[in-house]
Amino acid sequence: MRDRHQRATAVVFAVHGAVAGTLATRMPWFQDHFGLGTAALGLVLLCPPIGSFLAMPMTARLAYRFGTKATTRTLLALWCAALALPVLSPGPLWLVPAFLLYGAAAGMCDLAMNAQGVLVERRLGRSVMSGLHGMWSVGNLCGAGLGAAAAQAGLDARAHLTLMAAALIAVGAVGSRALLDDVPAPDEKPPSRFTVPPRAVLLIGLIGFFATFAERASGQWAAIYLKDVTGAGAGLAAAGFTVFTACMVTVRLAGDFVVRRLGPVATVRAGAVTAVLGGVMVVAFRTPAPVIAGFALFGAGVAVVVPLVFAAAGQAARTPAEGVAGVATITWMSGLVAPSVIGWLAGTFAFPFAFALVTCMVAAMIRPARALRPRAAVRVPVAAAD
Numbered sequence: 001m002r003d004r005h006q007r008a009t010a011v012v013f014a015v016h017g018a019v020a021g022t023l024a025t026r027m028p029w030f031q032d033h034f035g036l037g038t039a040a041l042g043l044v045l046l047c048p049p050i051g052s053f054l055a056m057p058m059t060a061r062l063a064y065r066f067g068t069k070a071t072t073r074t075l076l077a078l079w080c081a082a083l084a085l086p087v088l089s090p091g092p093l094w095l096v097p098a099f100l101l102y103g104a105a106a107g108m109c110d111l112a113m114n115a116q117g118v119l120v121e122r123r124l125g126r127s128v129m130s131g132l133h134g135m136w137s138v139g140n141l142c143g144a145g146l147g148a149a150a151a152q153a154g155l156d157a158r159a160h161l162t163l164m165a166a167a168l169i170a171v172g173a174v175g176s177r178a179l180l181d182d183v184p185a186p187d188e189k190p191p192s193r194f195t196v197p198p199r200a201v202l203l204i205g206l207i208g209f210f211a212t213f214a215e216r217a218s219g220q221w222a223a224i225y226l227k228d229v230t231g232a233g234a235g236l237a238a239a240g241f242t243v244f245t246a247c248m249v250t251v252r253l254a255g256d257f258v259v260r261r262l263g264p265v266a267t268v269r270a271g272a273v274t275a276v277l278g279g280v281m282v283v284a285f286r287t288p289a290p291v292i293a294g295f296a297l298f299g300a301g302v303a304v305v306v307p308l309v310f311a312a313a314g315q316a317a318r319t320p321a322e323g324v325a326g327v328a329t330i331t332w333m334s335g336l337v338a339p340s341v342i343g344w345l346a347g348t349f350a351f352p353f354a355f356a357l358v359t360c361m362v363a364a365m366i367r368p369a370r371a372l373r374p375r376a377a378v379r380v381p382v383a384a385a386d
Contacts (some may be wrong), residue, residue, distance in 0.1 A: 001264040002177045003124055005041060005119075005178050006120050006128055006132075007044055007118055007122050007175075007178070008175060008176050008179045009113065009116045009132060009179060009382070010129075010131070010132055011069035011172065011176055012071055012072060012076055012113045012116065013113055013117075013132045013135040013136040013170065014135045014136065014138055015139060015168050015171055015172040016079065016106075016110065017111060017112060017136035017137060017138065017140035017142075017143065017314040018140065018142055018143035018163075018164075018168055019079055019080055019082075019083050019106075019143065019157050020140055020143065020159075021139065021141060021142065021143030021144035021145075021147065022083060022101075022143035022144070022146065022161065022164050023086070023145045023147075023161070024144060025143075025147025025148050025150075025151055025297065026143050026151065026161065027085075027158045029151070029157040030044075030087075030095070030152075030157075033157070034091070034092040035092070035247070036092060041318065043117065044096065045099070047095075047096055047099035047100045048099050048100070048106060049103060049332065049336045050103065050334070050336075051100035051101060051102065051103030051104040051106075051335065052103040052104060052106055052107025052110075053333065054104065055103075055104035055108050055331055056106055056108055056110070056325060056329055057325055057334065058108070059071070059075075059107075059108045059111040059321055059325050060111075060319065060325045060374075062075075062108070062112075062318070063112060063182065063321035064321070066111065067181045067182065067315045068115055068116060068119065068179075068180070068181055068320070069116075069180060070181075071112050071182040071183075071321075072109070072112040072113055072115075072176065072179055073172070073179065073315065075108050075112050076109050076111035076112075076172045076176060076383065077173065078105045078109070078232055079105040079106055079109040079168040079226040079232075080165050080172060081105075081165055082101055082102040082163050082165075083102075083164060083165040083168070084100060084158075084160075084165040084373075085087070085098040085099075085102055086098045086099055086102060087157050087158045087161045088162075088175065089160070097214040097261065101203065104231045107328070110328065111321065111328050113268040113360045114310045114314070114319035114320075114324045114328070115130075115319075115321040115324045116131045116179055117129045117310065117311065117314075118310070118315065118320035118323070119180040119182055119320060120132075120180060122315075123180065123312075126256070127256045127308075127311065128253075128306040129307040129308065130252050130255025130303075130338075131253055131255065132142050132254065132307065133252050133307040134253035134254075134255070135253075136332060137245075138174035138253075138306065141249070143164070146164070147160070147164075151242030151261055151316045156160030160323050168183075168361055170215070175208050181318060182320060182321070194249070201260065201316050201323055202316055202326075202330075203368050204312050204313050204316060204327055204371050204372065205309070205313070205326060205330035206330070206368060207372065208305070208308055208309035208310075208313075208327050209267070209330050209333075209334040210334075210361045210362060210364055211302045211305035211306050211331075212299065212331040212334040212335045212338070213298075213334045213335075213337075213338045213341075213367065214275065214302050214308060214358050214362050215248075215306070215360055216334070216335045216338035216339060217336075217341075217342045217354075217355070217358050218243070218295060218299065218302075218358070219241065219337070221339070221341040221342050221343070222238070222240045222244050223238055223241045223350075225282070225291070225351050225355070226240045226288055227242075227290070228289045230286055230287055231288075232288040234289045236292070240290065240291070240295050241295075243292055243295060243296045243299075244295040244296060244298065244299040245296075245299065246299075247299035247303065248299040248302075250300075251300045252307065253308065255267070255328070258304070263373075264308045264312065264369075264373070264374065265307065265369050265372055268369040269366050269374055270304055271302060271303070271304060272362055272366045272369070273299065273300025273301070273307055274297050274300055274301035275298050275300075275302050275362045276301070277292075277293065277356060278295065278296065278297025278299075278300075278301060278364050279292075279356070279362060280294070281293060281294030281297065282294035282295060282352075282355050283352045283359065293303065298362075300372075309327055309331070309353060312371065312372040312374075313326060313327035315374070342355075342358070345357065369382075383384055
């Protein structure tokens with residue numbers, strides 16, 4: 001039976017994912033309602049990762065000042081409320097600050113909830129981070145499914161997102177009451193207001209950089225790769241992305257079982273080998289079936305790497321929030337540049353060349369995976385909620 005603190009943290013992850021999935025389904029409404037062209041919409045969608053990247057390093061200071069539990073619950077509520085900001089914008093120019101604030105709330109809440117995951121792992125003495133990230137994917141799929149149904153029913157996006165924001169705030173507030181709280185030691189020095197990755201976290205962050213690059217590159221380009229390289233139709237191309245995502249969700253939900261038996265180092269190395277095999281299939285074949293199978297192996301191979309990176313970083317720094325903030329800054333930067341780099345490489349050379357590079361990056365995770373070896377926590381004073 002799951003620990004109640006673990007269940008509360010899983011609710012936070014699921015709600016966070018549901019917010020992201022909900023907004024993604026209403027992008028066509030934004031384009032039509034505000035009269036945005038493809039290029040203009042692309043520029044607007046750069047705002048959330050920029051807002052996240054700028055705001056995330058400040059999360060550790062907030063967690064120190066107000067406690068991990070209060071910080072997580074507050075940021076989750078702000079993230080849910082931010083869901084309504086873009087649709088309530090009075091004009092296209094207002095979308096820029098709305099999406100910047102949306103991204104800032106997303107990134108800061110992401111760090112706080114991953115720090116919660118580290119606290120739960122410390123308390124239970126076993127791996128739970130992969131399953132928590134799996135719950136994020138489940139929430140994301142649920143939010144996307146409800147959003148698709150609302151769009152199909154013709155429900156106005158302003159009403160839809162406002163109602164979803166209110167509902168998710170309520171779910172998050174009730175479900176997160178049993179979160180753990182990280183208690184600073186009396187003589188502990190507070191983190192800087194703008195945290196940079198500690199030296200001990202840099203190697204862990206490098207692994208996260210490679211895994212996030214591979215994940216984002218595949219997620220953004222799998223369907224187009226299948227269409228352009230293998231000649232797949234629209235249905236088969238979409239199936240490639242669906243299979244990739246489904247494999248990631250499945251492996252993440254089952255990942256903790258594997259980690260407890262193999263350990264994080266062996267798990268990441270086995271995943272890297274699996275992903276390399278998938279990458280070779282993607283690059284070598286020119287027909288849809290083996291390429292889809294290759295993307296499936298790619299998704300399965302990288303699925304648990306980022307959760308394990310967050311867990312290891314939370315143990316390597318003085319506090320979970322500092323370690324997670326350092327790694328998240330690196331991984332979000334990777335996720336920001338990956339789609340555009342792959343697009344440039346594919347346009348300049350060819351898609352197989354671009355994914356051959358991604359496969360090499362995944363292979364490069366094998367040797368530094370030793371940095372994920374479990375270590376004693378820097379400090380462990382944790383207060384449970386009543």
